[in-house]
Amino acid sequence: MQAHALEHEHGHGAPSGLMRWVTTTNHKDIGTLYLWFAAVMFLLAGSMAMAIRAELFQPGLQLVSPDFFNQLTTLHGLIMVFGVIMPAMTGFANWQVPLMIGAPDMAFPRMNNWSFWILPAAAILLVISLFLPGGAAAAGWTLYPPLFIQGGISYDLTIFAIHILGASSIMGSLNIITTILNMRAPGMTLMKMPLFVWTWLITAFLLIAVMPVLAGAVTMLLTDRNFDTHFFNAAGGGDPVLFQHVFWFFGHPEVYILILPAFGIVSQIIPTFARKPLFGYASMVYATASIAILSFLVWAHHMFTVGMPAVGQLYFMYATMLIAVPTGVKVFNWVATMWRGSLTFETPMLFAIAFVALFTIGGFTGLVLAMAPVDIQLHDTYYVVAHFHYVLVSGALFAIYAGVYYWLPKWTGHMYNETLGKWHFWLSMISFNVLFFPQHFLGLAGMPRRIPDYAVQFTEFNMISSIGGFVFGASQILMLIVVLQCIRGGRKAEAKPWEGAQGLEWTVPSPAPYHTFETPPVVK
């Protein structure tokens, strides 16, 4: 991205060409690698989603076998979570955290490189698993035994891929947390940090706390599969439900790992385009921390139907509903930031506003699902699918889009094509709702998730949903075009291309030089 800057500053000795990217210890290079990796994985997992929607366009089995359909849903989920959203957010952290806190780079640049470069190893394991006898893992992204215990060689590859992805996340988080705690510019106290940095500090803590738990869970799967242990087998005194507990002890904080950095991005963008400081900065920080703490205490709301004492159901129901309080604080603050601001609606702002509206819908359906008696009806239906796509696509993914458009001028030195950006936004926003809103109705009417065929009364809504899906998929090509165009050229971006933007990243030129803040700035 910054070839010019590189030629000036890099000079002799450093590898060039491909090897520059393989050996790089520069946070901006590594951020770029993370973001491109996420983009490639997005195309891969996105095409799996297209195949899923094509199969579900009408009842009956048309395109793929049921077993391959299950492989598609499993890989789509695993790759979107671990290969797209998480790497993209880490890419943002790499690019932006040092720029935002006035640090010369990440704390451990070589480990930073390794955190990225083990991701392709995990991707290779997942992709080759598709071509092995029996196909890829087909037990769902949640890997539940006993089904997961019964699969073939691909299941073991999936376990190891998760180990590697976890190692990458832990190393990345150690780096981010140390950078934030140890490398802030003089005067940048914790409560002066941009909110994006705060959300990543808390996210990194969550990752360090729960990725090892996932590693433990899949290790038990590995030994149950291959080494005769009985953790998840009642014959040996174990219990398949034990896996669900351990998995969701990881899994629930994981969904906040996916969304907290998105909160951070949106909290940078809305004040910029409202030309007002963020409303309730301190309450945003405390709300983020509260969400993180609560995330450890609610995991079994994913398991209301496995059988649980009524006391347990009540506890997990009320604890889950409690999360709506800090989340509500955030939504209120974003709206209050916009209230009586001098609003303009550039593409990042459009995506940020769509985030606030649509993520809130996803949050509300989450509240519906939190009610144990209702959840028993809706568990494993399309209502759940609609819920988590509202929080992950119009939540996390839209925030990633907003962030890319927002910081692209800083990264490339060029303005992106605003017209195409707006087209990308409106097409995505509308087709997203066409795609996922009807799935609420399907779920309420009883359509189960993870099936390639369905009863005929679900046909119309499935067709509508699939059409929305195809439009949504095609619209994302636009984004690729906008980004590529912006890298190759376009109107020169100023150091601060957005009038209302605040923060250290806008004090360096655009594109940001290869090395920034070698002498730390002083923050007043």
Add this chain to the structure above:
Amino acid sequence: MSAQSHGGYYLPAPSYWPILGSAALLGLTLGATLFIHQVAGGGWVLLAGFALLVWMLFGWFGQVIGESEQGLYNQQVDSGFRWSMGWFIFSEVMFFAAFFGALFYVRTLSVPDLTSANNALLWPGYTGGWPTQGPGIKEAFEPMGAWGIPAWNTLILLSSGVTVTWAHWGLKRGNRTQLIAGLIATVALGLLFLGLQAYEYHHAYTELGLTLGAGVYGATFFMLTGFHGLHVTLGTIMLITILGRSLAGHFTPERHFAFEAVSWYWHFVDVVWLGLFIFVYWL
């Protein structure tokens, strides 16, 4: 341009070690999978991955040690290492928490539930209790008692915590003899622990019928003690490394975070053992 001139904070030049480490992990995981499924050549891939990993660790840590000895790391780098090592140990604590959680869950929930009226039809006559191999496994086993080797091992690990601290006092006072003697004692105690643990496993497999397959008792016993033993092994290797560095005259009374990091890790392994001794062996 490389790194030394960046306003104090040392930024390393581009490096080939990470990509070698990635290739090593790919080889290890792919090789392990092929090996488990008895695909020809899998063992060799596994071995190659392992060899590459060992080479990478030697090369990478060697470079870090060299940079440290050249005085490239300032106070801020040192405090970064401290933060990061602390959080890394926290991640290790959470890894063990998953297995301790599994142990507590089976003891308090799943095993008692298997004896309930609901399950009486499926598993008639199962009485539960702990230790248990579960209702469906016929081969009996004897559990590992706490007051033989495990009690000695507790004493050994606690003593090694004392010796490593004694070595640290020596380092801080500039008393190299005390430093080296303390480290040698710690390494020796670590190796003694591992030897006794290996003997205990042999005893379990050959005489007690206690194996990985011995129901959920065997599974939790071997996973918890096994991962702990692996961490003791790593800790001992780390101790041997800083022993070698001490012999080579590295470390000053003021600057020796590598030593402290290893001793933190060693104390962490010690604390995990106390949890194991109480909840796996004793209660």
